[in-house]
Amino acid sequence: MAFPSSPAPLSGTHGTGPAPAPAPSAVGLRVREVELDPADPPQRHREKLARIVLDEMYQFVALLDPQGTLLEVNRAALEGAGIRLDAIQDKPFWEARWWTVSQETQQQLRRAVERAAAGEFVRYDVEVYGQAAGEETIVIDFSLNPVRDRDGRIVFLLPEGRNITEKKKAEAEIARKNEELQGLLARVRELDEIKSQLFANISHELRTPLALILGPAETMLAGREPITPLQRRDLGVIRRNASTLLKLVNDLLDVAKLDAGKMELRYVRLDAAGFARSVASHFEALAASRGIAFVVDAQGPVEAELDPEKLERVLLNLLSNAFKFTPEGGRVKLRVAAEDEGLRISVQDSGPGVPAAARQAIFERFRQAEGGTTRRFGGTGLGLAITRDFVQLHGGSIAVADAPGSGALFIVHLPLHAPEGTEVRSGLRDADREESPSLAGTLEELLPARPAQAPGAARAGRPNVLVAEDNPELNRFITECLGEDFNVATAFDGQEALEKLLESPPDLLVTDIMMPRLSGDGLVAELRRRRHLDAVPVLVLSAKADDALRNRLLREGAQDYVTKPFSAEELRARARNLSAVKLAREVLQAEVASQQQDLAQLARDAAGQYRARGAALAEASLARDAARAASEAKSQFLRLVSHELRTPLQTMQFQTGMLRRQLAKSDDARHDALLGRLEGAARRMAELVDMLLEAVRAEAGQVQVAPSDFDADALLRELVQEMRPRVQGRPLALRYEGEALPAHTDPSLLRIVATNLIDNALKYTERGEVAVVLRDEGEALRLEVSDTGPGIAAEHHARIFEPFEQLGEIRHKHLPGVGLGLAISRRVVEALGGSLSLESAPGQGSRFSARIPRRFAAPPSARAGDRP
Numbered sequence: 001m002a003f004p005s006s007p008a009p010l011s012g013t014h015g016t017g018p019a020p021a022p023a024p025s026a027v028g029l030r031v032r033e034v035e036l037d038p039a040d041p042p043q044r045h046r047e048k049l050a051r052i053v054l055d056e057m058y059q060f061v062a063l064l065d066p067q068g069t070l071l072e073v074n075r076a077a078l079e080g081a082g083i084r085l086d087a088i089q090d091k092p093f094w095e096a097r098w099w100t101v102s103q104e105t106q107q108q109l110r111r112a113v114e115r116a117a118a119g120e121f122v123r124y125d126v127e128v129y130g131q132a133a134g135e136e137t138i139v140i141d142f143s144l145n146p147v148r149d150r151d152g153r154i155v156f157l158l159p160e161g162r163n164i165t166e167k168k169k170a171e172a173e174i175a176r177k178n179e180e181l182q183g184l185l186a187r188v189r190e191l192d193e194i195k196s197q198l199f200a201n202i203s204h205e206l207r208t209p210l211a212l213i214l215g216p217a218e219t220m221l222a223g224r225e226p227i228t229p230l231q232r233r234d235l236g237v238i239r240r241n242a243s244t245l246l247k248l249v250n251d252l253l254d255v256a257k258l259d260a261g262k263m264e265l266r267y268v269r270l271d272a273a274g275f276a277r278s279v280a281s282h283f284e285a286l287a288a289s290r291g292i293a294f295v296v297d298a299q300g301p302v303e304a305e306l307d308p309e310k311l312e313r314v315l316l317n318l319l320s321n322a323f324k325f326t327p328e329g330g331r332v333k334l335r336v337a338a339e340d341e342g343l344r345i346s347v348q349d350s351g352p353g354v355p356a357a358a359r360q361a362i363f364e365r366f367r368q369a370e371g372g373t374t375r376r377f378g379g380t381g382l383g384l385a386i387t388r389d390f391v392q393l394h395g396g397s398i399a400v401a402d403a404p405g406s407g408a409l410f411i412v413h414l415p416l417h418a419p420e421g422t423e424v425r426s427g428l429r430d431a432d433r434e435e436s437p438s439l440a441g442t443l444e445e446l447l448p449a450r451p452a453q454a455p456g457a458a459r460a461g462r463p464n465v466l467v468a469e470d471n472p473e474l475n476r477f478i479t480e481c482l483g484e485d486f487n488v489a490t491a492f493d494g495q496e497a498l499e500k501l502l503e504s505p506p507d508l509l510v511t512d513i514m515m516p517r518l519s520g521d522g523l524v525a526e527l528r529r530r531r532h533l534d535a536v537p538v539l540v541l542s543a544k545a546d547d548a549l550r551n552r553l554l555r556e557g558a559q560d561y562v563t564k565p566f567s568a569e570e571l572r573a574r575a576r577n578l579s580a581v582k583l584a585r586e587v588l589q590a591e592v593a594s595q596q597q598d599l600a601q602l603a604r605d606a607a608g609q610y611r612a613r614g615a616a617l618a619e620a621s622l623a624r625d626a627a628r629a630a631s632e633a634k635s636q637f638l639r640l641v642s643h644e645l646r647t648p649l650q651t652m653q654f655q656t657g658m659l660r661r662q663l664a665k666s667d668d669a670r671h672d673a674l675l676g677r678l679e680g681a682a683r684r685m686a687e688l689v690d691m692l693l694e695a696v697r698a699e700a701g702q703v704q705v706a707p708s709d710f711d712a713d714a715l716l717r718e719l720v721q722e723m724r725p726r727v728q729g730r731p732l733a734l735r736y737e738g739e740a741l742p743a744h745t746d747p748s749l750l751r752i753v754a755t756n757l758i759d760n761a762l763k764y765t766e767r768g769e770v771a772v773v774l775r776d777e778g779e780a781l782r783l784e785v786s787d788t789g790p791g792i793a794a795e796h797h798a799r800i801f802e803p804f805e806q807l808g809e810i811r812h813k814h815l816p817g818v819g820l821g822l823a824i825s826r827r828v829v830e831a832l833g834g835s836l837s838l839e840s841a842p843g844q845g846s847r848f849s850a851r852i853p854r855r856f857a858a859p860p861s862a863r864a865g866d867r868p
Helices: 042-056 075-081 103-117 165-222 229-260 272-290 308-325 383-393 437-446 472-482 494-503 520-529 547-556 568-591 599-627 632-662 669-699 712-727 747-764 821-831
Strands: 029-031 034-036 060-064 070-073 122-131 136-148 154-163 267-271 293-297 303-306 331-339 342-349 397-402 408-415 424-426 464-468 487-491 508-512 538-542 560-563 708-711 732-737 742-745 768-776 780-787 835-840 846-853
Touching: 034 042, 042 075, 060 075, 075 122, 103 122, 103 136, 103 154, 122 154, 136 165, 165 229, 165 669, 229 383, 229 472, 229 632, 267 272, 272 293, 272 303, 272 308, 272 331, 272 437, 303 308, 308 331, 308 342, 308 383, 308 408, 308 437, 383 397, 464 472, 464 494, 472 487, 472 508, 472 568, 487 494, 494 508, 494 520, 508 520, 508 568, 520 538, 520 547, 538 547, 538 568, 547 560, 560 568, 708 712, 712 732, 712 747, 712 768, 732 747, 742 747, 747 768, 747 780, 747 821, 747 846, 821 835, 821 846
Parallel strands: 267 424, 293 331, 464 487, 464 508, 508 538, 538 560, 732 768
Antiparallel strands: 029 034, 060 070, 060 154, 122 136, 136 154, 267 303, 331 342, 342 408, 397 408, 708 742, 768 780, 780 846, 835 846
């Protein structure tokens, strides 16, 4: 259509007021400010229709001459900026209200007009005034299109703009979310790296004491000096549990290496069938002892290029898994053969099989086919995950299916040849043929449970105790500990214990938590459902350091709860106390029977009120604990450390104590020295596990403060004196400076902080001085520990207070510790209302300063009822 020679409004004047609705008139039809007259010539009629179309467009539309002078603009654009056409018409477009957001915006438009006048189509996003009558800005998708006549000359410029404010906001929100996701991803990667570092730290720290446990135990078992059958039995228990611990440590170390991408393959050209037969031979005695038909179908030779160490672990884990779940009298089959240009390894068992829904999950870390407190088998859930990772490192695959008949069938496919360009050795060396450290632990886990020693004959006058513990060796130890004071009966799972309780109620029940068929907490619940068993006191033993579980059990009817490891004396004392209370209650009830008073009912009512009060307090405590709980990953690892490390560690400590008592009458200094090394290594492992648990509690904000009046100076002087043997024989002085300083805070927590700070200084200072200074700062005390050690760079000051952080790499590590001391110290100081700081520089030593209020003031949330 042709443009009018005069672009002025055809009818009426553009403004910002509301437009009238279309209405018929005497001469025609009126649409807003345009009047359609039937008498108009065709050209005029088309011009009016063009105006109606222009004004009804919701986007920005205008018309400029080639120099950028505004000729025409639609109504929506005028109303958005709160301006009138006659105020801006015939003026430079960039001077109009829309573009006065900034001088830069105006200059950008002038350049765009110049480019469009030269024949270029220009388009960009820009912020302009266009909402609330020009008081608010919007973002538009703006374009300038040159309009040409029949001769190709540019006669007009057509500006258009579409409101994309919401789109831009959405894009900005998406960008912000992406940035948050990137930050979260970075945090996840950081946490994953910390987890891998933690695994490596723990593996490094636990291997040393394990070596000091296994070495002396094997030396005494193989030595020429005579030992009694009882001593040989106890040493065997120590060796078996240490081997189990070593296998767990090796699994953790493998996980750390895999996560860090440091697991390498060392390819060897070998006979895979012969290698598999060699590994399988270690399971023949186990199969015979359990009456399992073990078939090995590995006809060779089958030449393949594989890593023998990783292949052995794959075979061990698959066979271990098969024997673990195959019942006595069942069947296990291993088959190795070359198929389809690859190696196929299959392990079939006649166990319960793997449900279809769990066939992917069982290859994930820390996942097990059986879970909860009634699982029949121990372990960390790492075996199949490591197997999958080793197979994938070779470029292979692993899957599980139903075995013919019943059971599970694991199938592994491996390539026969190493990747092109990879170094491949020819033939196995002697080092490759040595038994791996994991073999002994794998077999020890699968050996049939050794029968516990039958309890001695019951003796009149003694209370009766029932011990429910599924670990035969720990069951035997508890039986021997309590046998001096009780007539002991034993059960090896919760269901057996319940049956014996129903048959003959004892004076005390000692039960573990994690047991087959019926768990310990389930056993307590069944006990309290039966009125005639309500008087039986319950002592719970558990390797799970779980405050919520402990509170629930105490609330639901258990009288006492002991966390492993525990001492034999503690176990005997608690058992005697509980049985004595039961006996006293029975005596009192008999004395008042003549008065027709049911003391038992009164006691139950009182106990019910006490339990109800305890339940309310426990629920309040649980609510606070839940708000400060650690992440699920940390909680899962806490359960792993508690149960899988504490149980064998407890057994080793028990056995070394028994050996020490047995050898007390002997003058054999060599055995005494070996036992000393065993005890020291076991004690170090227990300290490491306890420190891990303390760190988790500190991270969860569960530091309990018990303030009392004491002299901080006397406490620190005593502590420094205790630590002076650490510097004897070293070119290092330990100095203390302080004066009498009364305080009202928690002395045990102050001692923990001071111990960690001094221990850290002594650990990293080889010569010079470690100075401990106590200063009085009025309302606060300041503890300073300075050293002449290597110092710490400024960029590491914050990092060393994080859990599991250490400045040295694991492979260069020569000092003990897992990086928890300073982290725990900071949390404890903060719990006391203080702060912990560091001043240090490379080559200038370090000074740690803890400023702690002399009078502890509980935070408001704690004063509301932290303690009953």
